[in-house]
Amino acid sequence: MCKEGSFSGDGDGKGTRPMDPDKPVTAAAGGAADMIAKLQSYKQAGASLDNCPIRDVLGQIGDKWSTLLLITLGERSHRFGELRRAVPDISQRMLTQTLRDLRRDGLVSRHVHPTVPPSVEYRLTSLGHSLLEPLSHLTRWADAHHPAIRAARLAFEREVA
Amino acid sequence: MCKEGSFSGDGDGKGTRPMDPDKPVTAAAGGAADMIAKLQSYKQAGASLDNCPIRDVLGQIGDKWSTLLLITLGERSHRFGELRRAVPDISQRMLTQTLRDLRRDGLVSRHVHPTVPPSVEYRLTSLGHSLLEPLSHLTRWADAHHPAIRAARLAFEREVA
DNA sequence: CAGCATCCACTGTGATACTG
């Protein structure tokens, strides 16, 4: 299993970057190599990769609604109903549940205003906010390469057919 | 692209974003704001967010095995059996299926060597390789903040109890 | 308004056995 306090097995420190917000993106290959090396160390550390950070985080934000809510809350804090309207095709069940999971992981905080019609405000915690930046790299990639992916899918369909 | 940052000058009445004092959002806002603006434009473009790039990509790499395989293949190309050994707890069914999906999206290519015992080599395409970099930002974040997340989960458990 | 409870369909995942 994964280690507790020190997440990187390496002692050289090249893998431990303490979330500098304006880190240069130039660490392209470096970042990837880092990631690969990290994975290797996980494999050696524990037999199971089930609870390694990568899985843990991706399992969460990889679900259907988390990122959408995270980004929406990244704009500004929203009330429950606002979120429903902001993400129209989410069911109220999933909104509640996803918010709960996000809250559970410390990414979102919940603030109840004791008014007569209850009013609950959700907003990103600092942790949640810090996730937006790495997430944006991914969404930027997704955006940039989405046409390529769709093209690949079409090509694949033809290929199999 | 991404010029539609209209929300930045929001000027809405509640523009006062009560921010956690320990986390200035300044630097992260660059990429993140872009992402937020993009989401806004998606919402306006189509009624459904189902097929927006973010969902499309995250839905793929958010599954249980894709990232693991992507990173593993990022190290070097692997044969089928090598991948099984490299990711011990994947079932052969899921390995096949995930590889197929990855291939479908043009992230991985498949090369059959017509030897007597069939030998198939999988490797990242350039598209797949390009995904490694943004992905590494996320894994780095995951790694760095995993303790915080686990702490939040523990705190949450206590809180509800 | 915000949220919970229930029922239900679909999909992702795994175990096992079989094939080219």
Added chain:
DNA sequence: CAGTATCACAGTGGATGCTG
């Protein structure tokens, strides 16, 4: 070796109705 096929099951997500 590199798959495919079948079955079984758990988790996810949607629809609906109810509550404080």
